[in-house]
Amino acid sequence: MSSSYRGLILDFGGVLTTRMRLNGQAFERSEGLEPGAYFHALDENPEGVAVYSKLEVGEATQEDWNQVIGGILGIDPTDLMRRALANLRPEPAIVAAADRARAAGIKVAMLSNSFGLEPYNPYEALGMWEDAFDAVILSEREGVRKPSAFIYQRALDALGLEGPECVFVDDHAENLPPAEALGIRTIHHTTDPQETAAQLDALLEHTAAA
Numbered sequence: 001m002s003s004s005y006r007g008l009i010l011d012f013g014g015v016l017t018t019r020m021r022l023n024g025q026a027f028e029r030s031e032g033l034e035p036g037a038y039f040h041a042l043d044e045n046p047e048g049v050a051v052y053s054k055l056e057v058g059e060a061t062q063e064d065w066n067q068v069i070g071g072i073l074g075i076d077p078t079d080l081m082r083r084a085l086a087n088l089r090p091e092p093a094i095v096a097a098a099d100r101a102r103a104a105g106i107k108v109a110m111l112s113n114s115f116g117l118e119p120y121n122p123y124e125a126l127g128m129w130e131d132a133f134d135a136v137i138l139s140e141r142e143g144v145r146k147p148s149a150f151i152y153q154r155a156l157d158a159l160g161l162e163g164p165e166c167v168f169v170d171d172h173a174e175n176l177p178p179a180e181a182l183g184i185r186t187i188h189h190t191t192d193p194q195e196t197a198a199q200l201d202a203l204l205e206h207t208a209a210a
Contacts, residue, residue, distance in 0.1 A: 005185070005204055007159045007166035008101045009152075010094070012112035014171035015189050015196075016128055018089045026087035031075050038084070041072040048072050055116055058140035062116030082120040090126050093193035094169075097200045106204055107134040107159045111151065111168070114140035135159050146175045152182055167203055169196060 014020045021039075028038050041048040051068040054060035062081050069084075070077025102108050110133050115122050123129045123136070130136050135158035139145035142154055156163060163183030170176060176186040185203065189196045 005106065005165060005167055007107045007109065007156075007161040008098065008200070008204065009109045009111050009155050009159075009166055009168040009179075009184070010098060011146075011170040011172075011175070011189075012110055012123065012128065013088070013115070015169050016091060016094055016098070016110065017126065018087075018091050019191065020088075020171075023085060023087045027084050030086070031073070031083070033073060033075070037073060041069055045072050053145075056113045056139045056145040057143050058114075062118055062120065065116065079119060081115060081122070082125075085115065085120075085122050085125075088122065088126065090128065091193045093197040094189075094200075097197040100201065101204050102134075104204065107161065109133055109135040109137060109155050109159055111137045111146070111155045112139065113145045114138040116140065146170070146172075147178045149178045149181065152179045152184065156182065156184075167200065169200070 010016050024038050025035070028035060042052055043049065047068055051060050051065050055062065055065045066077040066080035070080050098108050110123070110128060112123070117140070121129070135155065137151060137155045137158055139151060142151050144150045146152075152168070156166065159166070163179075164185075167185045167187065168176070168179045169187045169189050171189045173188050176188060179186050187196060187199050
């Protein structure tokens with residue numbers, strides 16, 4: 001018996017990996033920063049918000065981000081993205097669910113708002129690069145970021161599938177409606193990877209290998 005789902009699209013940071021907030025808190029401790037300082041630089045400081053937005057769509061380099069965020073925080077900007085993501089790890093439950101899906105014949109894509117690829121490629125560093133997926137869609141390559149509808153369509157095109165054939169998982173609720181508008185089934189991943197993996201297994205368990 002085959003399922004109607006033939007594709008699985010997964011976010012990187014906070015879905016395929018451990019939680020971004022825990023990583024950021026560990027970074028603050030390792031750099032001797034005040035609690036919340038890193039998140040303020042990313043989410044509230046106008047210069048930090050602007051450079052991150054530009055990085056995600058390929059209009060700024062990772063080195064630009066390193067310099068701006070390092071300047072805001074008053075720390076050495078050298079290879080800062082590597083240090084900022086040093087405590088990120090693959091999320092075993094989600095990675096295993098993705099592996100089960102692929103083994104069952106489902107195409108699996110990673111769809112990420114980019115962290116940049118040079119000088120530090122976080123995807124490759126965590127073993128989640130192009131060989132690990134049927135498609136990798138990064139916002140910096142596409143020139144748009146989630147929640148733009150275009151990038152979800154690019155994911156579908158890369159998999160050669162239609163929206164209703166796919167499931168998409170993201171940890172930011174605002175990224176789900178544009179996918180749903182294309183007919184994609186969505187799962188909002190929160191803080192329980194085991195629960196998300198169980199939801200994926202329940203949706204995809206009847207898929208037979210092609």
